[in-house]
Amino acid sequence: MKALIHDLLASYPRGLLCIALLLVAVVACLNPPHDNEYDPDNKLKAHLSGTVYGPDDIIPGAIVHMIPDYDTTDVCIDTTDANGKYSFEELDPGIYKIFTKAEYHYPQECYPESLKADTAAVIDVFMHWLFTFDNESIGTIEPFNFEVFYGDWGVVEDQSAPSLPNVYSCATMDDGFAALIGNFSNFCFGADFKVIGPDTLWNVGFILRYVDSQNYYSLSVSAGVMHLEKWENGTPTVIGFSSMTINTDEWYNLDVDACGSNFYVYLDGDSKIEATDSTFTEGRNGLYIAKGANASSTVHFDNVTFD
Numbered sequence: 633m634k635a636l637i638h639d640l641l642a643s644y645p646r647g648l649l650c651i652a653l654l655l656v657a658v659v660a661c662l663n664p665p666h667d668n669e670y671d672p673d674n675k676l677k678a679h680l681s682g683t684v685y686g687p688d689d690i691i692p693g694a695i696v697h698m699i700p701d702y703d704t705t706d707v708c709i710d711t712t713d714a715n716g717k718y719s720f721e722e723l724d725p726g727i728y729k730i731f732t733k734a735e736y737h738y739p740q741e742c743y744p745e746s747l748k749a750d751t752a753a754v755i756d757v758f759m760h761w762l763f764t765f766d767n768e769s770i771g772t773i774e775p776f777n778f779e780v781f782y783g784d785w786g787v788v789e790d791q792s793a794p795s796l797p798n799v800y801s802c803a804t805m806d807d808g809f810a811a812l813i814g815n816f817s818n819f820c821f822g823a824d825f826k827v828i829g830p831d832t833l834w835n836v837g838f839i840l841r842y843v844d845s846q847n848y849y850s851l852s853v854s855a856g857v858m859h860l861e862k863w864e865n866g867t868p869t870v871i872g873f874s875s876m877t878i879n880t881d882e883w884y885n886l887d888v889d890a891c892g893s894n895f896y897v898y899l900d901g902d903s904k905i906e907a908t909d910s911t912f913t914e915g916r917n918g919l920y921i922a923k924g925a926n927a928s929s930t931v932h933f934d935n936v937t938f939d
Contacts, residue, residue: 669748672702672724676750681719683712684732684757687939688814690716691759694734701727701744725749730757736776738762738937760820760939761812764795774810775800783808783921790932794824794883799932802921808931809839811918812938817841821917822887823936825853827880833924835859836931837886840895841915848915851888851897852922853878860895860905862912872897872907880929 684694698708729743737759772787784804802808835852842848846866860872889896893910
């Protein structure tokens, strides 16, 4: 550098001009303008707001985390208000992960979300229900968002549960049906289940789009077969079935996607039934068990999800 400056001075006044330009360049390198729209040090900041929704309504009290990609320890946190809204002011531009938590809902992660300098973005978050029953008191008959139609239901402890320590159990000698609150048309409904008992006189699963006691769909799993049935005016019609083996005292995962007239059923992630029927378009949805005469089996449900 000294030799360069010496050579430039030797060519004065052109040398002085070159020195000045060189100094400007050095200063610019040491103190860049930070005018990139995604530069966290940009003087112009970003604004983000949105609403957090559940399957049936907005979610007040949800906790929203803004985690910047460039520094995962620099976390901004806001809690949704009574209208389910959150807001972050003066955010550094950059790429963020939005992580949202709410009681009785599955944590939701949105990533990546890019926020430009001098912009106001709106990002709504959609969460689905998750019921583990672990925060419910033992013996609770109707956990949050459930209504018992019939059967001997209650929260019990099960040390084999996928989500420890509690499950939702039906131990009645008769049938049982516990429905989620609200009527729905299109949804994804799932649960882990385990049947306890020596007999095979049982059917376990979901009641779907329940209109009344005579009109609904039922998805049932027995020891050897799965049925998707339409019950219209009290008369059942099989619209889908699949053979399988279900052992007692083992946990399984059952899922159904209902979209318009189409039904897609999965057991432990494997596709089992695809069926079409348009008789019932909306209704209640819930957990159920049907038992034969003198049956003594009990069913445990855990990790009930609905979206």
